[in-house]
Structure formats: C-alpha cells, structure tokens
Amino acid sequence: MKYYSTNHKSENVSFKEAVLKSMAGDKGLYFPEKIPALPGSFFNALPGMSLSEIGFHFLKPYVTGALSDAELNAIMKDVFSFDIPLVEVEPDKYALELFHGPTLAFKDVGARTLARFLSKFSTTHKTTILVATSGDTGSAVARGFFDMPNIDVVVLYPKNKVSKLQEKQFTTLGKNITALEVNGNFDDCQRMVKAAFADEELKRRMHLSSANSINIARLLPQAIYYFYAYGQLKNREKPVVISVPTGNLGNLTAGLLAKKSGLPVERFVAAANRNNVFQEYLETGTFRPRASVSTLSNAMDVGNPSNLIRIQELYDLSFEAARKDISPYHFSDEETCRTIAAVYKRSQYILDPHGAVAYLGLSSYMKEKNVSGIFLETAHPAKFYQTVEQEIPVKVEIPQRLAESLGRPKQTVEIGCQPEDLKNFLLER
Numbered sequence: 371m372k373y374y375s376t377n378h379k380s381e382n383v384s385f386k387e388a389v390l391k392s393m394a395g396d397k398g399l400y401f402p403e404k405i406p407a408l409p410g411s412f413f414n415a416l417p418g419m420s421l422s423e424i425g426f427h428f429l430k431p432y433v434t435g436a437l438s439d440a441e442l443n444a445i446m447k448d449v450f451s452f453d454i455p456l457v458e459v460e461p462d463k464y465a466l467e468l469f470h471g472p473t474l475a476f477k478d479v480g481a482r483t484l485a486r487f488l489s490k491f492s493t494t495h496k497t498t499i500l501v502a503t504s505g506d507t508g509s510a511v512a513r514g515f516f517d518m519p520n521i522d523v524v525v526l527y528p529k530n531k532v533s534k535l536q537e538k539q540f541t542t543l544g545k546n547i548t549a550l551e552v553n554g555n556f557d558d559c560q561r562m563v564k565a566a567f568a569d570e571e572l573k574r575r576m577h578l579s580s581a582n583s584i585n586i587a588r589l590l591p592q593a594i595y596y597f598y599a600y601g602q603l604k605n606r607e608k609p610v611v612i613s614v615p616t617g618n619l620g621n622l623t624a625g626l627l628a629k630k631s632g633l634p635v636e637r638f639v640a641a642a643n644r645n646n647v648f649q650e651y652l653e654t655g656t657f658r659p660r661a662s663v664s665t666l667s668n669a670m671d672v673g674n675p676s677n678l679i680r681i682q683e684l685y686d687l688s689f690e691a692a693r694k695d696i697s698p699y700h701f702s703d704e705e706t707c708r709t710i711a712a713v714y715k716r717s718q719y720i721l722d723p724h725g726a727v728a729y730l731g732l733s734s735y736m737k738e739k740n741v742s743g744i745f746l747e748t749a750h751p752a753k754f755y756q757t758v759e760q761e762i763p764v765k766v767e768i769p770q771r772l773a774e775s776l777g778r779p780k781q782t783v784e785i786g787c788q789p790e791d792l793k794n795f796l797l798e799r
C-alpha cells in the first residue's frame with residue numbers, strides 16, 4: 371500500500387516512510403491510496419474474533435511490505451492486552467468501553483500500536499516523537515513509548531488546561547519522556563508541533579516524528595474496535611448507529627474507514643462539546659477554524675481539528691456526501707452534567723464527561739429513529755472524578771494504575787506558545 375499526501379504535492383510513500391515522517395513535506399497528511407473492502411467471510415466470523423485477530427486482518431493490507439504477517443500478529447497480540455467490552459446501559463443503548471488500557475483512555479489503542487511500529491522502523495537512529503495533548507494523548511503516548519530504545523518523547527500540553535490526574539500521568543515518568551508546559555491553549559501546542567515538522571533546520575538536525583492522530587499509524591488501528599463492537603452486538607436486525615465523541619476527529623475518521631471497508635453501520639453521530647466547528651462545516655460547507663474554548667470534556671476542546679482533511683478526502687471534498695453518513699450534534703457542559711446524573715439514576719452506569727457527550731448525541735438521534743445504538747466511552751470516569759462525583763451520589767473508584775502516578779512528583783519544563791519556543795528547546799537540549 372502507498373500513501374499520498376492530502377495536499378497532493380509531495381510524492382506517494384511507503385507505509386514505513388509515512389509512519390516515520392508523520393506529515394508530508396507539503397504539510398499534508400498521509401492517507402492510504404485505497405481502502406480495501408474486507409470479505410464477507412470476515413464479517414461472518416466477526417462475532418467470534420478477538421481484537422488482535424480483527425486487527426491483523428484489517429491492518430494487513432495497510433502494512434504489506436513493511437511488516438511480515440508474523441510481526442504484525444505479534445504486535446497486535448501485544449497491543450491488545452486488555453478487552454474493549456460492549457456494555458448495555460439502557461435498552462438498545464450500548465457503551466463501547468474503550469478505557470481498559472494502561473492509561474484508561476481510548477488513545478492507548480493507537481498509541482500502543484504506533485509505538486511498536488515506530489520502534490520496528492527506527493533501528494538505526496534516535497527518533498524524537500513530538501506530541502501535543504489536550505489531556506489524554508500525552509499519557510497514552512508517554513506510556514506507550516516509555517523506556518523504548520532509540521525513542522525520545524516530548525509532550526506539549528496547555529498549562530492549567532488538563533486535569534491534575536491527566537497531568538500526573540505524563541509528567542511523572544521521566545527517562546525518555548519530557549513534558550513541556552505551554553503557556554497557551556491546545557491549538558497553540560498543535561500549531562507548534564506542526565511548525566516543527568515543517569522547519570528545515572530541525573529536519574536537518576534531528577529525526578522528528580509525531581504521535582498525534584496526524585500519524586496514520588495511530589489512526590488506522592482505531593478502526594479495529596468498531597468491528598469488534600459490531601461483533602459483540604446481540605441484535606443486528608435493527609440498523610446500527612455509532613456515536614463518537616469528537617475533538618480532533620481521529621476517532622471518527624477511523625470509524626468512517628471501518629464503514630468504507632464494509633462495516634454495516636448505517637450512520638455515525640459526531641458528538642461535540644461547544645467546540646462545534648465540524649458541525650458547522652457539515653451544515654454550511656464552510657470550515658471556520660478558531661480558538662478552542664475550555665469545557666468539561668477537555669480532550670475534545672479543539673477548534674481546528676487536524677483530521678477534517680482526511681474526512682474530506684473520504685468524501686471527495688463534498689460536505690453534502692459526508693452528511694449522508696454523519697449526523698452532527700453539540701452539547702453544553704450543563705447538558706453533560708445533567709446526563710451524568712440522569713444516567714446514573716436510571717441505570718447506575720457512570721459516564722465520564724466525554725462519554726456523556728457521546729451518549730447525548732446518540733440519545734438525540736434515537737429520539738427520531740428506531741436503531742441499535744452504540745456510544746463510545748473514551749475515558750474512565752475516574753480520570754474526571756471531580757466533575758463526575760458532583761453529579762452522582764457515590765465515589766468513583768480510582769483504579770490502581772492511576773493511583774500510582776498520583777503519588778509521584780511532576781517534572782516539567784515551562785515554555786512560551788510560539789513555534790520558536792519549541793524549536794529553541796529542541797535545539798538547545
């Protein structure tokens with residue numbers, strides 16, 4: 371499989387090159403030339419398949435030439451050391467619990483896969499991974515790459531804009547992980563990373579790569595759990611709708627890839643918080659990126675989602691075509707809180723703020739249509755216990771692996787919010 375740049379200027383590259391470079395020279399994002407359809411036999415076998423088996427079959431055509439079957443198989447087994455259960459919360463409403471990995475967030479799936487691909491591909495030199503995080507990416511990536519030979523990780527995060535728990539997860543590791551506390555917002559962090567990749571001097575002096583969802587190797591594995599969710603559904607008679615809590619649109623893009631590969635999902639719901647640029651795009655055809663605003667579902671506070679361009683590619687730049695597959699909604703923090711309270715009261719299920727937004731999107735859609743609905747629970751409620759415990763009458767249990775990082779001291783470097791601040795840091799280190 372070859373990968374092209376969404377800006378259509380740079381030449382097409384192999385999987386290995388796309389993963390190592392992360393972003394094309396023309397600043398476009400890499401995208402596969404083809405999206406192969408999976409055979410009927412795959413879908414028939416789906417209910418009995420494990421995550422790693424699904425991962426092997428789905429990823430195989432995308433990594434051909436870069437990894438052998440045995441290598442891919444071993445990586446998939448290693449990545450999926452945890453389950454992703456589908457839990458019925460209310461009649462016809464299922465939570466896909468993506469938070470059972472090491473950092474309790476769905477980003478573990480992409481980050482763990484990317485880390486293993488990258489370390490396979492960078493055997494002769496040191497690679498510096500830059501990652502901008504609005505909360506959960508930093509921890510998933512830092513943990514995924516922790517102590518890996520030939521890999522340095524630099525995490526950029528907006529000062530005072532991630533939860534204490536999230537911060538502890540990526541600022542306390544040390545070793546090959548450095549955390550930069552940026553005096554700005556998430557979009558500044560993302561802009562700084564993008565500028566570093568485009569910088570000729572940095573490109574000459576070091577091997578930079580990205581672990582944000584601009585890297586195709588983080589995005590592709592996220593399609594795997596959509597198949598797995600479908601395989602776990604008991605009732606497949608009704609049309610299936612999946613609600614995705616969206617920020618940078620990586621998770622939604624992966625779902626759309628699964629659909630394009632044949633997954634019989636009728637429609638996706640794109641559920642956002644007040645940062646609703648994607649909804650505006652689908653409704654008007656105009657994309658107006660802007661500064662993000664802070665909300666309780668902070669991992670979705672994105673005003674300029676990187677992966678929009680990939681969704682546009684999937685639909686030949688037609689927002690009308692995209693709208694046939696995607697229903698957008700957005701919700702306020704008040705609605706999010708009320709939903710956490712109401713769902714707990716009705717069914718004793720504890721939503722985190724991101725899952726609550728996804729639940730809200732699904733419920734809004736299901737008021738009009740009789741479908742079987744899945745919403746993605748992207749983070750463990752313990753990561754946002756301050757918010758969650760205000761809405762429910764019980765304490766959220768803090769899992770052991772989260773409690774451990776809370777006890778360790780934070781180690782960060784504070785920097786400004788301009789591309790030069792990051793460049794200077796990288797060159798002077």
Ligand SMILES: *Cc1c(COP(=O)(O)O)cnc(C)c1O
Pocket residue numbers: 475476477505506507583615616617618619620621622669670724748749
């Ligand atoms: C990153 C994140 C999201 C948003 O996912 P995107 O792929 O950026 O759209 C939603 N929920 C949680 C908990 C996240 O960490």
